[in-house]
Amino acid sequence: MPTPYLVETHNLTKQYGKNRCVNAVNMHVPPGAVYGFLGPNGAGKSTTLKMILGLARPTEGSITLFGTPVSEKNRMKLLAQTGSLIESPSYYGHLTGEENLRIIQTLKGCSEKDISEVLKIVRLSEARGKLVNHYSLGMKQRLGLAAALLGFPKLLILDEPTNGLDPAGIQEMRELVCSLPAAYGMTVLVSSHLLDEIDRMADYVGIIRKGGLIWQDSLESLHARSKEQIALRVSHTAIALDLLRQNGIEAAQEEEYLLLPMMDDAYVANLCRQLVAQNISLYRIEKREKSLEDIFLSLTGKESSL
Amino acid sequence: MITLRTEFKKIKRKKIGLTMCALIGIQFAWLLWSGARPDEKEKLQGWIEMLYSLPPISVIMMPTVMSVLASRLADAEHKGSTYKLLNTLRRPGALYHAKAVCGALFILGISIAQFLFIIALGYARGYAGHPEWKRYAAAFLLHLACCLSLYLLQLLLSMLFFNQMIPLVAGLGGSMLGLILMYIKMYSFLPWGGFLSAAQAAMDWNPETRVIHFFYRQYSRVELCAVSMIFIWIVVFYTAGRILFSRKEC
Numbered sequence: 001m002p003t004p005y006l007v008e009t010h011n012l013t014k015q016y017g018k019n020r021c022v023n024a025v026n027m028h029v030p031p032g033a034v035y036g037f038l039g040p041n042g043a044g045k046s047t048t049l050k051m052i053l054g055l056a057r058p059t060e061g062s063i064t065l066f067g068t069p070v071s072e073k074n075r076m077k078l079l080a081q082t083g084s085l086i087e088s089p090s091y092y093g094h095l096t097g098e099e100n101l102r103i104i105q106t107l108k109g110c111s112e113k114d115i116s117e118v119l120k121i122v123r124l125s126e127a128r129g130k131l132v133n134h135y136s137l138g139m140k141q142r143l144g145l146a147a148a149l150l151g152f153p154k155l156l157i158l159d160e161p162t163n164g165l166d167p168a169g170i171q172e173m174r175e176l177v178c179s180l181p182a183a184y185g186m187t188v189l190v191s192s193h194l195l196d197e198i199d200r201m202a203d204y205v206g207i208i209r210k211g212g213l214i215w216q217d218s219l220e221s222l223h224a225r226s227k228e229q230i231a232l233r234v235s236h237t238a239i240a241l242d243l244l245r246q247n248g249i250e251a252a253q254e255e256e257y258l259l260l261p262m263m264d265d266a267y268v269a270n271l272c273r274q275l276v277a278q279n280i281s282l283y284r285i286e287k288r289e290k291s292l293e294d295i296f297l298s299l300t301g302k303e304s305s306l
Numbered sequence: 307m308i309t310l311r312t313e314f315k316k317i318k319r320k321k322i323g324l325t326m327c328a329l330i331g332i333q334f335a336w337l338l339w340s341g342a343r344p345d346e347k348e349k350l351q352g353w354i355e356m357l358y359s360l361p362p363i364s365v366i367m368m369p370t371v372m373s374v375l376a377s378r379l380a381d382a383e384h385k386g387s388t389y390k391l392l393n394t395l396r397r398p399g400a401l402y403h404a405k406a407v408c409g410a411l412f413i414l415g416i417s418i419a420q421f422l423f424i425i426a427l428g429y430a431r432g433y434a435g436h437p438e439w440k441r442y443a444a445a446f447l448l449h450l451a452c453c454l455s456l457y458l459l460q461l462l463l464s465m466l467f468f469n470q471m472i473p474l475v476a477g478l479g480g481s482m483l484g485l486i487l488m489y490i491k492m493y494s495f496l497p498w499g500g501f502l503s504a505a506q507a508a509m510d511w512n513p514e515t516r517v518i519h520f521f522y523r524q525y526s527r528v529e530l531c532a533v534s535m536i537f538i539w540i541v542v543f544y545t546a547g548r549i550l551f552s553r554k555e556c
Binding site: 050053054055056057076079082084086087088089090091092093094095099102103104106107108109132147 | 308309311312315316318319320382385386387388389390391392393394395396397555556
């Protein structure tokens with residue numbers, strides 16, 4: 001049965017010795033999307049991306065690219081439609097930026113014209129004749145992106161592409177990544193440990209923690225989780241919870257508070273009257289908003305480094 | 307072919323040719339010094355003596371030369387972390403093969419230069435007659451094979467280890483081992499002693515008359531096995547290197 005996803009993993013697992021760094025990941029990357037792969041450092045993002053690119057062998061599970069299950073036989077054919085930048089940029093320091101791209105272009109078998117075009121996209125046209133050893137880290141990162149863009153592949157896999165970039169460079173990289181689906185029909189799978197970065201770039205989000213994919217959906221769905229709530233602190237929490245539920249309100253208890261969905265002021269006032277009528281004292285009425293960061297932390301655990 | 311072509315693009319400005327010329331230049335200087343100003347008797351045996359002189363020099367120098375060559379071809383990949391990109395564009399086995407062929411072409415160039423030099427040197431010194439072409443051809447092919455086996459061993463190490471000191475030390479160690487092997491027998495089953503097994507000429511020294519007589523070597527069965535071993539090493543090192551490199555994860 002054809003899959004609607006451009007990248008799909010089934011129970012993808014990688015174990016080094018006793019350490020299971022990727023555990024049964026089922027990733028679904030829709031075509032034409034920017035899929036943000038988010039997780040704390042050491043969560044298993046790079047290992048997952050390496051397995052998709054065939055740079056690491058899965059211990060268990062399988063990968064489907066462009067609707068075709070990846071095997072040793074068809075791996076190179078499928079990867080011909082991808083571009084990648086994993087961890088740090090790959091380059092030959094003793095060659096110029098243009099010479100580096102010419103090597104990749106020859107191996108990819110794409111047009112020579114692409115070299116000038118990708119150099120223009122990453123704003124390295126003026127530095128094309130300079131030895132890469134003399135490039136700054138940001139320039140090397142952009143050269144790595146240019147190499148990934150050569151041939152304008154259907155799928156672009158970028159592992160922490162803003163590493164080493166200054167704030168202006170980060171902004172540029174974000175804008176560039178966001179523009180790729182519309183401008184070139186690419187699907188971008190981009191990883192980061194920065195929530196804000198993914199929030200600004202991605203349409204879909206996958207959150208990985210300790211090797212396991214703990215959340216995966218559209219960014220809208222993630223934002224929906226950050227809806228506003230009303231928190232009540234009362235004298236008799238259990239009785240109040242029953243009363244609210246009898247009134248058809250989806251209330252939940254969180255520690256000493258009752259969490260209610262957002263409602264208009266008149267309705268809140270009416271509820272308070274009903275609670276007081278039942279001899280329940282009202283201590284606090286608060287409006288709460290769960291930030292995206294709160295959601296991320298609640299999913300990944302506060303002990304994880306960001 | 308495309309992968310091989312990119313190997314030559316990668317080594318631009320690496321001055322590998324110049325490095326090889328410098329190392330081979332030491333060999334040439336050694337040969338120039340060792341048989342300078344031969345008398346008439348020496349000129350009669352000059353061509354055989356030349357074939358006798360080359361293997362010991364190669365035993366000492368070529369393991370180091372091959373380690374430098376392999377390291378120069380592989381270190382740019384390590385420094386620039388390029389395998390994780392290249393392995394998405396070509397199969398690792400194909401990349402390994404291209405590196406092997408690229409180095410083999412350098413070795414071919416070096417070997418041709420070495421043999422052209424000794425032939426030119428022989429004529430310049432006025433050695434009697436002409437070289438025994440069949441023996442020179444055999445010496446050339448076996449020299450090439452020995453260099454290739456050592457290069458493939460060094461390539462295996464250079465491709466697998468990020469720290470290039472490991473293969474370089476292995477190369478220097480090979481030179482030392484070759485030197486020791488030279489004092490044991492005129493053949494060896496070890497890769498570093500291949501040049502000894504491949505030697506086309508041998509020497510008979512009479513302690514009473516103190517006369518040295520060079521002659522073309524007739525191989526015994528064991529010596530032929532040692533020569534065959536050179537080719538076995540080529541297959542073993544190439545296959546092992548290709549398999550190990552293909553299995554290596556980035």
